[in-house]
Amino acid sequence: MGIPGSGLAKGLAVTLRTMTRKSHTAQYPDAQPELPPRTRGVIGLFEENCTVCMLCARECPDWCIYIDSHKETVPPAAPGGRERSRNVLDRFAIDFALCMYCGICIEVCPFDALFWSPEFEYAEEDIRDLTHERDKLREWMWTVPAPPALDPRAEEPKEIAAARKAADKLAAAEAARAEAESGSDGNGAAS
Ligand code: SF4
Ligand code: SF4
Numbered sequence: 001m002g003i004p005g006s007g008l009a010k011g012l013a014v015t016l017r018t019m020t021r022k023s024h025t026a027q028y029p030d031a032q033p034e035l036p037p038r039t040r041g042v043i044g045l046f047e048e049n050c051t052v053c054m055l056c057a058r059e060c061p062d063w064c065i066y067i068d069s070h071k072e073t074v075p076p077a078a079p080g081g082r083e084r085s086r087n088v089l090d091r092f093a094i095d096f097a098l099c100m101y102c103g104i105c106i107e108v109c110p111f112d113a114l115f116w117s118p119e120f121e122y123a124e125e126d127i128r129d130l131t132h133e134r135d136k137l138r139e140w141m142w143t144v145p146a147p148p149a150l151d152p153r154a155e156e157p158k159e160i161a162a163a164r165k166a167a168d169k170l171a172a173a174e175a176a177r178a179e180a181e182s183g184s185d186g187n188g189a190a191s
Contacts, residue, residue, distance in 0.1 A: 026092055037145045039118035040101045044140035049113035052087035056105035064098035067106060097130040098153040
């Protein structure tokens with residue numbers, strides 16, 4: 001049998017220890033939480049990349065992605081060529097009242113048109129307002145964090161190499177044009 005009152009002493013010791021420790025309570029919303037960069041808050045749509053392939057809507061387990069589109073005929077690129085048809089997006093909406101934040105739509109999009117944003121403060125009083133239409137989904141895009149930096153020893157992605165080559169070419173053409181202009185100005189001043 002233990003010493004009488006030892007249980008009470010132990011309990012008080014635990015209480016004292018806890019009282020003197022720093023509290024972990026976050027005073028939200030006065031203090032904003034520090035979220036990991038890839039937090040699943042809300043989904044942003046970069047509609048320029050969307051080809052209306054419908055994969056995301058088909059794979060969504062909750063059927064909460066609504067897409068409407070129509071077909072448009074594009075004239076041939078060269079004379080004698082064939083006309084082409086392409087899908088034009090009319091509506092893209094996600095119902096966040098149904099979404100379970102599984103991320104499948106983002107994973108399956110073959111064209112990098114959907115992204116996670118860590119924003120989470122979009123509670124609504126009316127459940128219908130939780131259906132975010134394309135304009136709102138686009139607004140979320142500007143809150144998507146930049147991707148993590150590449151490993152410094154990694155090979156440069158071909159897209160970046162191509163973009164750098166194009167930018168260098170443009171800068172060289174611009175410099176040549178400026179030089180030609182300043183040369184012609186100088187000649188004009190001399191004559
Ligand atoms: S995160 Fe999951 S549930 Fe939400 S829209 Fe995408 S696929 Fe559907
Ligand atoms: S999977 Fe991507 S490209 Fe296809 S409809 Fe969805 S967002 Fe658009």
